[in-house]
Amino acid sequence: MTAPTNVNDLLSEFNSPSLSSSLLQSLLHRLLSHPSIHNGFVDVLNLPSVQAALENNPQREIIVRTVELFGFGTIEEYYELKDAVWDLNEAQLEKLRMLSVVSIARRRIDGDSVLDGDVDMIAPSTTAASKHRKSRRSKGKKSVLSIPYSELMTQLRIPADDIRKLEDLLIQCIYANLLSAKLDQHSKCLVIEPHVTLVRDGNDGTKSKNSNSVEVCGSILSRDLNISSTTASPQLPKMITRLETFLTHSEALLTTLEQLTHANATVRKHDSIRWREVNRLLSESKSNAKFGSLERAELENTGPAGERDRREVKRSKMQAAMMQRFS
Known part of the structure; x- marks a missing residue:
C-alpha cells in the first residue's frame, strides 16, 4: 500500500x-x-x-x-x-x-x-x-x-x-x-x-x-x-480569564457600535426632515418671486406709461391709414 x-x-x-x-x-x-x-x-x-x-x-x-x-x-x-x-x-x-x-x-x-x-x-x-x-x-x-x-x-x-x-x-x-x-x-x-x-x-x-x-x-x-x-x-484558568475578558470587551464594543449606529440613524432622519423643509421653502420662494414679477409687469402695462404707449400706437396706426388713403 x-x-x-x-x-x-x-x-x-x-x-x-x-x-x-x-x-x-x-x-x-x-x-x-x-x-x-x-x-x-x-x-x-x-x-x-x-x-x-x-x-x-x-x-x-x-x-x-x-x-x-x-x-x-x-x-x-x-x-x-x-x-x-x-x-x-x-x-x-x-x-x-x-x-x-x-x-x-x-x-x-x-x-x-x-x-x-x-x-x-x-x-x-x-x-x-x-x-x-x-x-x-x-x-x-x-x-x-x-x-x-x-x-x-x-x-x-x-x-x-x-x-x-x-x-x-x-x-x-x-x-x-x-x-x-x-x-x-x-x-x-x-x-x-x-x-x-x-x-x-x-x-x-x-x-x-x-x-x-x-x-x-x-x-x-x-x-x-x-x-x-x-x-x-495553572495556565488554563488564566487562558479562560483572558477569553472571558476578551468576550466582555467585545460585547461592550458591540453595544457601543450599535448605539452609534442608532444615533447616526436618528441624525440622518432629522437631516432628511430639515432638508425637506428647506426644499419646500425654496419652492415657495421661487413661486413668490415669479408671481411678483408678473404682478409688476401687469402694473407697468396698466399704469400711465402704459396708457401713453397705447395712445402712441393708436396714433401711429391712424397716420398710416390716412397716408394709405391719400396716396
Whole structure:
C-alpha cells in the first residue's frame, strides 16, 4: 500500500473502522514523519478507531507517550525518556527539534509578556502609572525578541561548534511557517517577530496558487495542549480569564457600535426632515418671486406709461391709414 502524502488522505486512514494495531503503528510513523503536520497529534490519539486499536496493544503506553512527545514535548524530553518512547529516525528527530524551537520561542514570548505587564492584557488599567508604562513601551520598545544561538543549541542538543546545523534547522522552521522570525548571524541569535502573522496555504500547509490563503493567528504555531500536565493546569484558568475578558470587551464594543449606529440613524432622519423643509421653502420662494414679477409687469402695462404707449400706437396706426388713403 502506497503511503498517503496528502494530509487529508493520511488522517482518513486513522478513521478506518478496521484499524489494526500493526496498521496503526505504520500510520503513526508516517504521521510523525510527515513534513506538513506539526500539531493535532493528541487529537489523532483521541479518535475512537485509534482508541480501539490501542486497547489491547502491549505497547500502548510507549505509543501514547511518543505521540504526546510530538504534541507538546521537546527533544530534551526525548533523550530523558529514551526507554519509554520509540526510537526516532533522522526525519522524526529533525521534526521534533523544529517543534522544540516553537516551544522555546513560545516560552520566551510568554515570559516577556509577563515581565512587560501581563496584567494589562487581562484588565487594561487607566491609571497614570499604566499610561506612563504603555507610553514608554510604545516609544522605546522593541517589536522583536531574541534567543541566543547558545541557548537554542543547548536545549536542542546540537553541538556548540555546529552553528550551520542550527541555522539550517531554524531556516526550516521559518520556511515551514512554524514561527515568524529571522536569523541575526552577526549577534548569533534568532530574532522573533511577535507582531507578524503566520500564513499557511492549502490543506497540507504548503503554499499553493490554487488555494485560498488562510491566516494563522499569532506569530508562532500553536502546539497541542497538555491538559494533564501540572505546568499547563495553572495556565488554563488564566487562558479562560483572558477569553472571558476578551468576550466582555467585545460585547461592550458591540453595544457601543450599535448605539452609534442608532444615533447616526436618528441624525440622518432629522437631516432628511430639515432638508425637506428647506426644499419646500425654496419652492415657495421661487413661486413668490415669479408671481411678483408678473404682478409688476401687469402694473407697468396698466399704469400711465402704459396708457401713453397705447395712445402712441393708436396714433401711429391712424397716420398710416390716412397716408394709405391719400396716396
